[in-house]
Amino acid sequence: MHAARPRLTPPAPSSLDPRCPHAARPCRPYVTRIQLGNPPKNFSVLIDTASIMSWVSCRTPGGSSVSSLPGIFDPRSSSTSSLISCSDKTCQAMIPDLAVCSKSSDSCEWHVLYGSGVAVYSNTTGYYISDVAHLEILNAVGHTSSAPATIIFGCSTLRSGELAEAKFDGILTFAPHQMSFSSQLHSQGLIAGVFSLCLKSAYWGGILVFGEILEEGIVYTSLLPSPNFFQLYLESIAVNSQELPIEPSFFRPSRKHVTIADSGTSLTYLADGAYDPFINAITAAVSPHVRLVKNSDRCFVTSINIDLSFPTLTLHFAGGAVMKLKPNNYLRSEDEVIYCIAWKRNYGEQITVLGDIVLKDKIIVHDLENMLFGWMDFDCSRPVNVTSSIRKKRVSSGNVSSHKIWSLTGVAIIIVHILCHFDR
Numbered sequence: 001m002h003a004a005r006p007r008l009t010p011p012a013p014s015s016l017d018p019r020c021p022h023a024a025r026p027c028r029p030y031v032t033r034i035q036l037g038n039p040p041k042n043f044s045v046l047i048d049t050a051s052i053m054s055w056v057s058c059r060t061p062g063g064s065s066v067s068s069l070p071g072i073f074d075p076r077s078s079s080t081s082s083l084i085s086c087s088d089k090t091c092q093a094m095i096p097d098l099a100v101c102s103k104s105s106d107s108c109e110w111h112v113l114y115g116s117g118v119a120v121y122s123n124t125t126g127y128y129i130s131d132v133a134h135l136e137i138l139n140a141v142g143h144t145s146s147a148p149a150t151i152i153f154g155c156s157t158l159r160s161g162e163l164a165e166a167k168f169d170g171i172l173t174f175a176p177h178q179m180s181f182s183s184q185l186h187s188q189g190l191i192a193g194v195f196s197l198c199l200k201s202a203y204w205g206g207i208l209v210f211g212e213i214l215e216e217g218i219v220y221t222s223l224l225p226s227p228n229f230f231q232l233y234l235e236s237i238a239v240n241s242q243e244l245p246i247e248p249s250f251f252r253p254s255r256k257h258v259t260i261a262d263s264g265t266s267l268t269y270l271a272d273g274a275y276d277p278f279i280n281a282i283t284a285a286v287s288p289h290v291r292l293v294k295n296s297d298r299c300f301v302t303s304i305n306i307d308l309s310f311p312t313l314t315l316h317f318a319g320g321a322v323m324k325l326k327p328n329n330y331l332r333s334e335d336e337v338i339y340c341i342a343w344k345r346n347y348g349e350q351i352t353v354l355g356d357i358v359l360k361d362k363i364i365v366h367d368l369e370n371m372l373f374g375w376m377d378f379d380c381s382r383p384v385n386v387t388s389s390i391r392k393k394r395v396s397s398g399n400v401s402s403h404k405i406w407s408l409t410g411v412a413i414i415i416v417h418i419l420c421h422f423d424r
Contacts, residue, residue: 122161
């Protein structure tokens with residue numbers, strides 16, 4: 001999910017995008033729980049690597065306390081909460097992109113739109129506060145303990161559009177920007193400049209590691225410099241090893257040509273100019289027993305295993321890095337008979353957003369210290385080897401990493417289990 005602000009790089013689609021296919025499973029986001037305030041209170045938050053400011057739903061300033069309600073944060077009920085004022089240097093630094101000043105209350109306020117291109121599907125409005133987030137850390141000998149971290153985040157007092165129906169309380173952000181949740185933890189020395197995700201497709205679980213997951217076989221490509229996104233250089237796409245006839249300029253990095261990885265987007269959105277060659281190649285490569293649904297060029301009927309019915313995809317990144325994708329990385333189905341392509345056209349934009357459907361069932365390493373983005377296929381229900389210290393040399397991007405599996409080293413690791421569902 002990305003906040004749609006025209007002053008910045010053109011926006012990515014929201015994970016709450018209503019264009020999710022009808023013949024598909026609901027576009028459920030990956031969420032986890034976080035404890036905020038004193039006394040601590042649990043909140044369900046979406047894990048978003050392409051948004052800057054974290055936020056949770058809050059009571060309206062000056063209104064009656066609703067702290068007893070689930071999913072609503074009441075700063076007045078937290079002994080460590082502090083309102084960010086307009087005169088605060090942090091607020092001044094965020095104006096005008098991330099904050100505005102309210103003359104009536106002197107509070108530092110914000111308004112964020114989520115959408116794709118010029119289309120806006122949802123928005124949220126509120127004010128900034130600072131308070132304590134309670135983190136469970138794992139030290140080098142495997143012991144866990146709680147560690148408080150003071151962070152600045154948004155208090156949302158209004159949610160509209162798709163956000164009004166969302167089943168989570170807020171968003172936890174991991175963008176490279178200095179105001180994201182992960183960057184604030186890094187600036188306080190609590191975590192290294194690397195975190196890892198492993199999103200499980202079955203039942204939508206997984207883990208988030210503030211540190212690096214280390215497994216033999218992780219492939220790396222270079223991250224492109226970007227203050228707000230994990231931006232990659234996608235060079236080409238192949239279907240059944242046949243490169244698609246896509247004009248190279250559609251992927252060549254520029255202000256208007258961008259490829260990002262975004263855990264807050266459920267589907268994947270392909271640059272407008274690349275979409276027709278992609279659809280045509282998939283349709284031409286399906287097995288003979290697969291039928292196209294009438295009046296549709298996006299949905300198919302098959303009773304045979306989809307791995308035998310549909311082609312494989314290969315994404316080629318700069319430096320020779322290759323990401324191989326199975327049919328379940330671009331198809332969705334709710335009945336295992338009708339399958340719809342879950343890669344959507346990013347109308348009018350040469351922006352590609354690799355969402356959860358591509359990233360799932362893989363270790364994904366976001367390494368800002370070395371400006372690398374890594375991945376490998378992995379069963380995300382398995383335990384992982386992690387480290388918080390980046391002290392080894394890696395081979396050049398595009399090659400498989402070669403190193404010994406390290407035990408926990410350096411500062412503490414924070415491991416967060418991603419929820420399958422959120423129930424109050």
